[in-house]
Amino acid sequence: MRETWVVGAASNRFGKMQETGREAATRVALEAIRQSGLTPQDIGYTFVSNCFGIAEHQAHVGPLINNGLGIPDTPSVTLESACSSSSAGLHEAIVHVAGGFANAALVVGAEKLSHLDTLTSTSYFAIAADYAFETKNGATFPGLYATLASAYRQAFPTKDEMFGAIAVKNHANAARNPHAHFQKEISLATYLASPMIATPLRLYDCCPFSDGAAALVVAAKEFVKSPATEPLVVRASARSGSVTDMQDRPDLLGLPATRTAASAAFRQAKMEPKDIDFLEVHDCFTIAEVMALEDLGFFPKGTGAKESADGVTARDGKLPVNPSGGLKAKGHPVSATGASQVVEIFEQFNGLAKGREVPKTGTALAHNVGATGGSCSVHIFSRR
Numbered sequence: 001m002r003e004t005w006v007v008g009a010a011s012n013r014f015g016k017m018q019e020t021g022r023e024a025a026t027r028v029a030l031e032a033i034r035q036s037g038l039t040p041q042d043i044g045y046t047f048v049s050n051c052f053g054i055a056e057h058q059a060h061v062g063p064l065i066n067n068g069l070g071i072p073d074t075p076s077v078t079l080e081s082a083c084s085s086s087s088a089g090l091h092e093a094i095v096h097v098a099g100g101f102a103n104a105a106l107v108v109g110a111e112k113l114s115h116l117d118t119l120t121s122t123s124y125f126a127i128a129a130d131y132a133f134e135t136k137n138g139a140t141f142p143g144l145y146a147t148l149a150s151a152y153r154q155a156f157p158t159k160d161e162m163f164g165a166i167a168v169k170n171h172a173n174a175a176r177n178p179h180a181h182f183q184k185e186i187s188l189a190t191y192l193a194s195p196m197i198a199t200p201l202r203l204y205d206c207c208p209f210s211d212g213a214a215a216l217v218v219a220a221k222e223f224v225k226s227p228a229t230e231p232l233v234v235r236a237s238a239r240s241g242s243v244t245d246m247q248d249r250p251d252l253l254g255l256p257a258t259r260t261a262a263s264a265a266f267r268q269a270k271m272e273p274k275d276i277d278f279l280e281v282h283d284c285f286t287i288a289e290v291m292a293l294e295d296l297g298f299f300p301k302g303t304g305a306k307e308s309a310d311g312v313t314a315r316d317g318k319l320p321v322n323p324s325g326g327l328k329a330k331g332h333p334v335s336a337t338g339a340s341q342v343v344e345i346f347e348q349f350n351g352l353a354k355g356r357e358v359p360k361t362g363t364a365l366a367h368n369v370g371a372t373g374g375s376c377s378v379h380i381f382s383r384r
């Protein structure tokens, strides 16, 4: 396999987009390609994610993006892996480039739903759960993650303030991120006073519905020769699946897909958690950040919330987690989220994360989950 790099990465500001998903995707893709020093003609394959294109009456968006880039003959495919769609696209791009099927590949994810009301968006999203056992019976993602949070809190008594600390930390990071949906800090008192959405999850435990687009350029080391930016060297690209419906899982104290993808990734990279300088993890709800850190092997089961409350995961802490603001505060435009985590790592490596720099940027890990863990991607990057 060829050594593979991420050589360009771009995102728009998440929140409410005036552009269509297709326009935003094309614009960020062009920005990522320009940044990489390559040209659109160098792209051998485009991997697109756009789970809810139906909300814009547009499917098959890959050829449209390639047309917009001036490369209509370049092949493309649209991948759907729920909230982990663009990290699945990244995995496929890496496989293509490492295997020699393309010298460079584009990964782009975009979502636009802000013209829909909360009820409609919630029911659209819920189809990524198990329709027969969960969705049809009224389950939604806030409800399913509330079930996980309740199980966790029953097994490991955890104070509200510990989950609140995660929301406060992620909002503080997002306040320094020009790509973020919510660029405002919140206090613990604001968290505690916020309304209950699905007990025990409050408003500030939840990610919002966001529009957004993010793009990455993946290329073979031997093709790039002299990169225009500090590339992210791909040390691991692992994916896993797991039982989707929660009733059939052995326990609800974590996500099995995270554990499987993490052990494969650490094996590929020949690394251990202690070798990682900072992380972007899938915190669609605050409980998801806690479970991610435990399932990835950074903290023992039952201790993740306390470590976060103690400041270990703060931007200037021992293990910075979600310096971008995470899904909680940077936002969660489903199909763009996985790529945007890597945009944050790219900006940190390249000194572009002004005002939210983490202390060490030698290695980083990105963790992206589909739904309640039916699928999961873990990527590990290092400097050259």
Ligand SMILES: CC(C)(COP(=O)(O)OP(=O)(O)OC[C@H]1O[C@@H](n2cnc3c(N)ncnc32)[C@H](O)[C@@H]1OP(=O)(O)O)[C@@H](O)C(=O)NCCC(=O)NCCS
Residues within 6 Å of the ligand: 083, 118, 122, 125, 141, 142, 197, 203, 204, 206, 207, 208, 209, 284, 332, 371
């Ligand atoms: C939490 C949630 C129910 C709130 O929806 P809502 O009550 O309809 O809220 P609205 O969209 O009417 O927004 C009301 C206000 O709350 C803010 N807000 C909405 N969601 C927010 C969130 N998650 N965090 C912080 N603020 C939020 C809005 O910006 C708005 O603020 P403003 O009045 O200052 O403009 C909704 O954001 C949600 O379902 N989030 C989870 C999405 C999800 O499940 N994603 C998939 C994960 S797997």
